[in-house]
Amino acid sequence: MTVSDPVVESIVATLSRSATEIRQGLVGRRNTVDDEENPSGETQLAADIWADELLAERLSDIDGVGQYASEEQETVLECGDDPASADTYAVAVDPLDGSSNLTSNNAMGTIIGIYDDALPARGDRLVAAGYILYGPITTMVIATDETVSTYELSGGERRLIDRDVTLPTEPVVYGFGGRVPDWTDSFESYAREIESELKLRYGGAMIGDVNQVLTYGGIFGYPGLESAPDGKLRLQFEGNPIGYILERAGGRSSDGEQSLLSVEPTALHQRTPVFVGNDDLIERLESELE
Numbered sequence: 001m002t003v004s005d006p007v008v009e010s011i012v013a014t015l016s017r018s019a020t021e022i023r024q025g026l027v028g029r030r031n032t033v034d035d036e037e038n039p040s041g042e043t044q045l046a047a048d049i050w051a052d053e054l055l056a057e058r059l060s061d062i063d064g065v066g067q068y069a070s071e072e073q074e075t076v077l078e079c080g081d082d083p084a085s086a087d088t089y090a091v092a093v094d095p096l097d098g099s100s101n102l103t104s105n106n107a108m109g110t111i112i113g114i115y116d117d118a119l120p121a122r123g124d125r126l127v128a129a130g131y132i133l134y135g136p137i138t139t140m141v142i143a144t145d146e147t148v149s150t151y152e153l154s155g156g157e158r159r160l161i162d163r164d165v166t167l168p169t170e171p172v173v174y175g176f177g178g179r180v181p182d183w184t185d186s187f188e189s190y191a192r193e194i195e196s197e198l199k200l201r202y203g204g205a206m207i208g209d210v211n212q213v214l215t216y217g218g219i220f221g222y223p224g225l226e227s228a229p230d231g232k233l234r235l236q237f238e239g240n241p242i243g244y245i246l247e248r249a250g251g252r253s254s255d256g257e258q259s260l261l262s263v264e265p266t267a268l269h270q271r272t273p274v275f276v277g278n279d280d281l282i283e284r285l286e287s288e289l290e
Contacts, residue, residue: 003144007064007089008114008128012142014058015112016151016158019132019140022051022095022110026134030102039074039269047102048072051095051110059091069119069268070095071237076119076268089127090115094237097131098205109133109207113241120268123240123261130245131207141165141214143248167251168217171278175202175209177222177232187223190288194219194281206233210242210276214249219277221285224256230271235263239274252282256289 003009029047038044052072060068060079066088068077072095080088091114098108110132117125130142138153139161148165151158174194183191198219201212209220224231233239243253243260253260254275263272275285 003128003142004146005127005144007062008144010062011059011065011089011091011112011114012128012130013158014062015055015110015130015132016140016153017156018054018058019110019134019138019153020156022054022132023134023138025050025054026102038072044072045096045099045102048096048099052093055093055095055110059093064088065091067091067119069093069236071234071269090117090119090121092119092236092241094234097207097238098203101203101205106205107133107135107203107208108205109211111207111238111241113236113244120236120265120270121240122265123235123243123259123263126240126244126261129241131210131241133207133211135208135211139211141211141245143245145248148245148249165214165249167214167246167249167278169278171198171218171281172216173201173212173218174198174277175200175212175218175220177202177206178225182225182227183223184226186289190285193284206238206242206274210246213251213277214246217278219275219281219285221275221277222273223275224273228271231273233272233274235260235265235270235272236268239263239272242274242276246276251277252279254282254286257286 067090070093094111101108114128115121115125116127128144132140140151150162213220239260256273
């Protein structure tokens with residue numbers, strides 16, 4: 001199955017071809033890089049830098065891509081002969097979501113958002129979004145305005161597993177980030193209700209946890225904290241793409257007050273609370289946080 005927009009298809013095809021190479025390239029790159037931090041102040045692994053450089057080179061070389069941005073770079077990379085053209089897309093990437101899991105050899109992923117606007121952009125300007133999960137099997141989820149599809153990736157090829165993916169109506173799992181002592185009282189109250197209803201699934205990489213929710217139904221959240229009211233996750237690279245995918249799959253997204261796709265961006269590396277999952281669970285959350 002191919003995506004109808006030829007530029008989006010080129011981006012998706014390039015990402016899927018690169019996935020096997022990224023996974024294999026993690027070997028030997030689990031070490032931290034001395035004195036290197038990303039723009040959010042997080043210590044970078046050699047794998048973070050390597051994956052970002054690989055994707056920046058390949059995605060920025062696609063005709064129709066006018067901007068490339070990632071969690072690992074301070075500013076937007078302008079691409080092509082006319083990056084400001086209305087006919088180009090902007091690509092925002094989290095090259096290795098959950099890269100701290102490399103130390104313990106647990107799941108991680110790659111996230112991509114394709115915007116029909118200059119970065120930073122609102123989530124409702126996304127034309128497609130997706131993620132790759134480096135689990136026991138390497139899989140890719142791609143959402144467009146038309147559908148949500150799941151693929152298995154192997155040897156640089158992708159094989160369609162499921163078309164028209166929808167969020168199960170009966171929720172089963174939940175996963176909440178942040179240290180419990182740092183949760184706000186209102187969020188902790190909500191979390192205590194949910195933990196008595198659903199099964200805990202939290203692995204330290206958002207993509208792994210979100211994929212559980214997409215597979216079984218439920219809710220994932222990284223709330224605003226007492227020490228960090230805006231939470232940990234980045235709007236452009238994580239919140240918007242994941243919110244877009246879950247909404248296209250029939251669920252909802254929220255920053256605690258509104259859809260993530262409606263949040264007005266103020267900076268490229270802006271943080272936001274992120275909640276995605278079944279409609280009724282998000283509605284209850286927003287009521288609790290009022």
